[in-house]
Amino acid sequence: MNFLERINITKEILIFTAILIVVPFVLQNEFHFQLAILAMLNAMICIGLNLLMGYAGQVSLGHGAFAGLGGYIGAILTTEYQFNPLLSILSAVIFMGIFAFIISKPILKLKGHYLAMATLGIGVIINIILNVEYEITGGTDGMAVDSFILFGFELFESMHWYIVVALLLVFTLWIFDNLIKSPFGRILRSIRDSEKAADCVGINVSFYKSVVFTISVVVATIAGSLYGFFSGFISPQEASFNHSIELVVMVVLGGLGRLYGAVIGATILTVLPQLLTAFEEYETLIFGLIIIAIMIFMPKGIVSLWDKILEFKERKFAKSA
Amino acid sequence: MAELFAFLLSGVTVGFIYALVGLGFTVIYNSSGIINFSQGEFVMAGGMSAVFLMYAGVPLGFAFILAIISVSVIGIILYKLLSISKDSSHISLIILTLGFAIFLRGLAQVIFDKQLHTMPSFVGDGSFEIFGAILSYQSLLVIVVSLIIVISLYLFFKRTKTGQAMVAASVNVDAARLMGINIKKILVLNFAISAVIASIGGILLTPITSTNYEVGIMLGLKGFSAAIIGGLGNPWGAVAGGLLLGILESLVAGYISSEYKDAVAFVVLLAILFFMPGGIFGNLKAQRV
Amino acid sequence: MLKVRSVTKKFGGLVAVDNLSFDVKKGSIHSIIGPNGAGKTTLVNMLTGVYKLDSGTVFLDGGDITNIPTNRLVHRGICRTFQNLQVCDNLTVLENVLLGFDKYMSKNLLKTFFRSQKILDDEERYFQRGMHLLSLIGLEEYAHKEAKNLSYGILKRLEIIRALATGPELILLDEPVAGLNTKETQEVSELIKLLVQDDVTVILIEHDMKMVMDISDTITVMNFGQKLAEGTPQEIANNKDVIQAYLGNEGHHG
Numbered sequence: 060m061n062f063l064e065r066i067n068i069t070k071e072i073l074i075f076t077a078i079l080i081v082v083p084f085v086l087q088n089e090f091h092f093q094l095a096i097l098a099m100l101n102a103m104i105c106i107g108l109n110l111l112m113g114y115a116g117q118v119s120l121g122h123g124a125f126a127g128l129g130g131y132i133g134a135i136l137t138t139e140y141q142f143n144p145l146l147s148i149l150s151a152v153i154f155m156g157i158f159a160f161i162i163s164k165p166i167l168k169l170k171g172h173y174l175a176m177a178t179l180g181i182g183v184i185i186n187i188i189l190n191v192e193y194e195i196t197g198g199t200d201g202m203a204v205d206s207f208i209l210f211g212f213e214l215f216e217s218m219h220w221y222i223v224v225a226l227l228l229v230f231t232l233w234i235f236d237n238l239i240k241s242p243f244g245r246i247l248r249s250i251r252d253s254e255k256a257a258d259c260v261g262i263n264v265s266f267y268k269s270v271v272f273t274i275s276v277v278v279a280t281i282a283g284s285l286y287g288f289f290s291g292f293i294s295p296q297e298a299s300f301n302h303s304i305e306l307v308v309m310v311v312l313g314g315l316g317r318l319y320g321a322v323i324g325a326t327i328l329t330v331l332p333q334l335l336t337a338f339e340e341y342e343t344l345i346f347g348l349i350i351i352a353i354m355i356f357m358p359k360g361i362v363s364l365w366d367k368i369l370e371f372k373e374r375k376f377a378k379s380a
Numbered sequence: 381m382a383e384l385f386a387f388l389l390s391g392v393t394v395g396f397i398y399a400l401v402g403l404g405f406t407v408i409y410n411s412s413g414i415i416n417f418s419q420g421e422f423v424m425a426g427g428m429s430a431v432f433l434m435y436a437g438v439p440l441g442f443a444f445i446l447a448i449i450s451v452s453v454i455g456i457i458l459y460k461l462l463s464i465s466k467d468s469s470h471i472s473l474i475i476l477t478l479g480f481a482i483f484l485r486g487l488a489q490v491i492f493d494k495q496l497h498t499m500p501s502f503v504g505d506g507s508f509e510i511f512g513a514i515l516s517y518q519s520l521l522v523i524v525v526s527l528i529i530v531i532s533l534y535l536f537f538k539r540t541k542t543g544q545a546m547v548a549a550s551v552n553v554d555a556a557r558l559m560g561i562n563i564k565k566i567l568v569l570n571f572a573i574s575a576v577i578a579s580i581g582g583i584l585l586t587p588i589t590s591t592n593y594e595v596g597i598m599l600g601l602k603g604f605s606a607a608i609i610g611g612l613g614n615p616w617g618a619v620a621g622g623l624l625l626g627i628l629e630s631l632v633a634g635y636i637s638s639e640y641k642d643a644v645a646f647v648v649l650l651a652i653l654f655f656m657p658g659g660i661f662g663n664l665k666a667q668r669v
Numbered sequence: 670m671l672k673v674r675s676v677t678k679k680f681g682g683l684v685a686v687d688n689l690s691f692d693v694k695k696g697s698i699h700s701i702i703g704p705n706g707a708g709k710t711t712l713v714n715m716l717t718g719v720y721k722l723d724s725g726t727v728f729l730d731g732g733d734i735t736n737i738p739t740n741r742l743v744h745r746g747i748c749r750t751f752q753n754l755q756v757c758d759n760l761t762v763l764e765n766v767l768l769g770f771d772k773y774m775s776k777n778l779l780k781t782f783f784r785s786q787k788i789l790d791d792e793e794r795y796f797q798r799g800m801h802l803l804s805l806i807g808l809e810e811y812a813h814k815e816a817k818n819l820s821y822g823i824l825k826r827l828e829i830i831r832a833l834a835t836g837p838e839l840i841l842l843d844e845p846v847a848g849l850n851t852k853e854t855q856e857v858s859e860l861i862k863l864l865v866q867d868d869v870t871v872i873l874i875e876h877d878m879k880m881v882m883d884i885s886d887t888i889t890v891m892n893f894g895q896k897l898a899e900g901t902p903q904e905i906a907n908n909k910d911v912i913q914a915y916l917g918n919e920g921h922h923g
Contacts, residue, residue, distance in 0.1 A: 065784075065789075066784065067784050112471070118471060165653075165654045169653060169657065171470060172415050172470070172612070173608070173612075173653055173657060175415075175474065176604065176605070176608055176649060176653065177649075177650060177653045177654075179601070179646075180605070180646035180647075180649045180650045180653075181646075181650065183601065183642075183643070183646050184643050184646050184647065184650075187639075187640065187642055187643045187646075188643075190639075191637075191639040191640060234782040234783070237781060237782055237783065237784040238781050238782060241776075241781045241784070241788050241792075242767070242771060242774040242775070242776055242781075242788070242791065242792070243776045243778070243781045245760070245764055245767060245768060245771075246768075246771065246776070248757065248759065248760055248764075249757045249760060249768050251759070252756075252757035252758050252759050252760060253755045253756065253757050253758075255751060255755040256755040256756060256757055256765075256768070256831075257740075257757075257768070258739045258740050259717075259739055259740075259743070259748060259749055259750075259751070259755065259832070260740075260743060260748070260768050260769050260771055260772070260831060260832075260834075260835055261740050261741075261743030261744055261748075261771060261772040261835060262740055262768075262771055263740050263741075264740070270778070300597065300601070301597075304478055307475065308475055308478070308479075311471060311472060311475050315471070340489055340490055341486070341490060342486070343482060343483075343485055343486030343489055344483060344486025344487055344489070344490055345486070346482055346486065347479050347480065347481070347482035347483025347484070347485070347486050347487075348479075348483055349479075350475065350476075350478070350479030350482060350483075351461060351476060351479040351480060351483060354465060354472050354473075354475050354476040354479060355461065355464055355465045355476070358465060358469070358472040
C-alpha cells in the first residue's frame with residue numbers, strides 16, 4: 060500500500076480538488092461565486108443525506124428543515140446573543156445532534172412510506188414553527204444574520220468564503236469516503252440490504268440507524284448555519300418542504316449510494332434553476348419535466364452514465380482481445 | 381356551545397375535502413402500491429381549471445365537467461409516465477410523482493397565473509342556522525357531494541363487476557391476471573378515478589377557501605396524513621382520518637392558535653405513526669417490524 | 670450446554686410452542702424435526718430473541734439467556750441462519766463474511782473518520798480470515814463478486830460461513846437445505862460436519878429426513894408445539910408415535 064492509499068487520497072478526490080481550484084478562475088462575477096458556494100453547501104448536505112439514504116437505505120423528506128433549523132440556531136445565537144460564530148455553529152451542532160439522536164429512535168423504526176411521512180411531518184412542523192414564532196425568527200420574512208467574524212477577521216469577500224467552504228467540502232468528502240470504506244460503512248450497507256442479516260451477526264441495527272441519522276443531520280446543520288452567515292440572511296424558505304424535496308432529488312439525481320453522485324446532483328440542481336430563470340414563467344414547468352425525464356430514463360442517477368461508459372469500454376476491450 | 385358547533389361544522393366541511401384527497405391517495409395506493417405526491421396538485425388543477433373556464437364564459441356546470449375530464453386525463457398521463465419508468469424502487473417512483481407535482485404547478489403558472497382565485501357559491505349565498513351555528517349552502521353542498529362520492533365509490537367497488545375486478549387486482553395481481561382481468565386497464569381506471577375524486581374536491585373547495593397554483597402542496601400532504609391516520613389502504617379510514625383532521629384543525633384554530641392550525645395534521649400524523657402505526661382503523665400492510 | 674426449560678409461545682389463542690423442554694449436548698448435532706406447523710421455526714425465533722417467551726427459560730452454559738435480543742446473543746456465542754435466506758445482495762461474498770467478524774472489529778467513529786491504523790489492521794487481518802473461511806467451501810474465486818450474482822445453493826452455504834465467522838459456540842440452522850438439489854445438499858452436510866469439528870454445537874431444523882438421519886447425534890420431534898419424542902436417529906426411526914404423526918400428517922395432505 061503506498062502512502063496515498065494509506066491516507067485514502069483517491070484519484071476522484073484529487074480530480075475534484077483540482078476542479079475546485081480551477082473554478083474560481085472561470086467564475087466571472089459575484090453572482091457566480093454565490094452560486095458556486097451555495098452549490099458546495101448543498102453538496103455537503105447531500106453527502107450526509109446520501110449516507111443515510113443511499114448507504115443505510117433510510118429515506119428522509121425532512122433534511123431541508125433540519126438544515127434550516129440548524130441555520131436559524133447559529134444565526135440567532137450570533138445575531139441576537141453576540142456569540143462568536145464558531146461557538147454558534149458548535150452550539151447548533153450539539154443541539155441538532157442531540158435532537159436528531161432523540162427523534163431517530165421512534166422514526167427509524169418505521170419503514171418505506173411511513174418513514175418518509177414521519178420525516179416529512181417533522182420537517183413541516185419545524186417549518187411552521189419558524190414561520191409562526193416571528194419574535195425570535197423574524198417570521199415569514201426571515202432575518203438578517205451578522206457577518207462571520209473570526210479572530211478579528213471578517214469573512215466578507217466571496218473568494219474567502221469560497222476557499223473556506225471548498226476546504227470544508229473536500230474534508231467532508233474525505234472523511235465520508237473513509238467511513239464508507241470502513242467496517243462502519245459495511246454495516247450501513249448491510250442494514251440497507253437486510254436488517255435481519257445485520258441483526259443476526261450482532262449488529263445493533265437501531266443504534267447504527269440513529270448514529271447515521273445524527274451524522275447526516277449534523278452535516279446539514281453545519282452547512283445550513285454557514286449558509287446563514289454567508290448570505291447574511293435566513294428565511295423559513297431554507298427549511299421548507301420544497302427544500303427538503305430538492306435535497307432528496309439532488310441525491311437521487313446524482314446517484315443513490317454514490318459519494319460523488321451527491322456532489323454532482325447538488326451542483327446541477329443548484330445551477331439549473333438559475334439557468335432556467337431565463338425561461339421566466341416556464342421555469343417551474345421545465346424543472347418538473349427534467350426531474351420526470353431523469354427518473355424515467357436515468358433512475359440510477361447521473362453517475363450511472365459513467366458506469367455505462369466504463370462497461371462499454373470493457374466490452375469493446377474484451378472483443379478486441 | 382354555538383361557537384363549538386360552528387367550529388365543528390367548518391371542521392367537517394374542510395374535513396370532507398381532506399377525506400376526498402385521502403381517498404384519492406388510497407385508490408392509487410391500493411391498486412399500484414404507489415404514493416402519489418401529486419394528488420394535491422390534482423385538487424389544485426380541478427379548482428383552477430374550473431375557475432378559468434368560468435372566466436372564459438363557459439357555463440358553470442359545463443366548466444365543472446370539462447375540469448374533471450381534463451384532470452382525469454392528467455391522472456392517466458401520470459400513470460403512463462410511471463409505467464414507462466425503468467426503475468420501480470419506491471424512492472424513484474416517489475420522486476417521479478414529486479416531479480410531476482412540480483410540473484403541474486409550473487403548468488398552472490403558465491396556463492393560469494399566480495393569483496388567488498375564487499368562485500361564487502354554486503348554490504347561492506344562503507345559509508342555515510343549526511343550534512345557533514351557521515352552515516352555508518356551499519358547505520352543505522361539500523358535505524352532501526362528498527358523501528355521495530364516498531357511497532358511490534363503495535357501491536362501485538362492492539356491486540359492479542369492474543369494481544370487483546379492481547379489488548381483486550389490488551389483492552393479488554397474479555391471480556387477477558389469471559382470471560383474465562386486464563391489469564393495465566384497471567390501473568388506468570384507478571388513476572382516472574383518483575383524479576376525478578381529487579378534482580371534484582378542488583372544485584367544491586374553491587368558493588370556500590379560494591385557490592391558487594400552490595394550494596395543492598398542503599392539501600396533498602394533509603390528505604396523505606388523513607390516509608395514514610385512518611390506516612393506509614383503508615378507504616373508510618381515509619374518510620374518518622380526513623374528518624378527524626378537519627375537526628381538530630378547526631378546534632385548534634378556534635381555541636388555541638390559528639397560526640398553528642396547519643401543524644395539527646402533522647402532529648396527529650406523528651402521534652399515529654409512533655403509537656399506532658397501523659392507523660386508527662388498522663391496515664394489513666403496516667410496515668413496522 | 671443449552672438447556673431449554675418449559676418454553677411456551679402463544680399467538681392469540683394458538684399455542685405455537687407448548688411447554689417444551691430439551692437439552693443440547695456440547696459438540697453435537699441436534700436436529701429438531703416435525704410436520705409443517707409443528708412450531709419449529711417459532712422455536713428458533715424464541716431461542717434467538719426474535720420472539721419474547723410467554724413462559725419458560727433458556728440457559729446457555731448455566732447462564733440465563735431468555736429473551737436476550739438476537740444481536741446481543743451473538744456476543745454470548747449464539748448465531749443463526751434463516752429459512753428464507755438473509756444475505757446482503759449488494760455486498761460482495763467476502764464482505765458478507767466480514768460482516769460475521771463485525772463484533773471483533775473497531776467501529777470507533779473518530780478512528781473511522783480519520784482512517785486510523787487500527788481500522789486498517791482489522792480490515793487486513795479479517796480479510797485473511799475471511800478468505801480462509803471462503804476457501805473451506807471453495808468460494809475464494811467468487812470473493813469479490815456481488816452476492817446477488819450467485820446461485821441460491823452457494824448463498825445458503827455463505828450464510829452458514831457468515832454465522833461461523835461470528836465465532837459461535839452454538840449455531841441454529843433453520844432449514845439450510847430447503848430448495849437445494851442433492852449435490853448442494855451434500856455440500857451443506859459436509860459443511861455442517863466441518864462446524865462440529867470446529868467445536869461448534871449445531872441445532873438443525875430440517876425437513877430432509879435423509880440428511881437429518883445421516884448427520885444428527887440427537888433428534889427432537891415436535892408435533893403441535895409439543896415434544897413428541899427424543900432420541901438417536903435409530904430410536905426415532907423406530908418410534909411408533911413419530912411414524913404415526915408423519916403418516917397422519919401425510920394422510921391429511923393426500
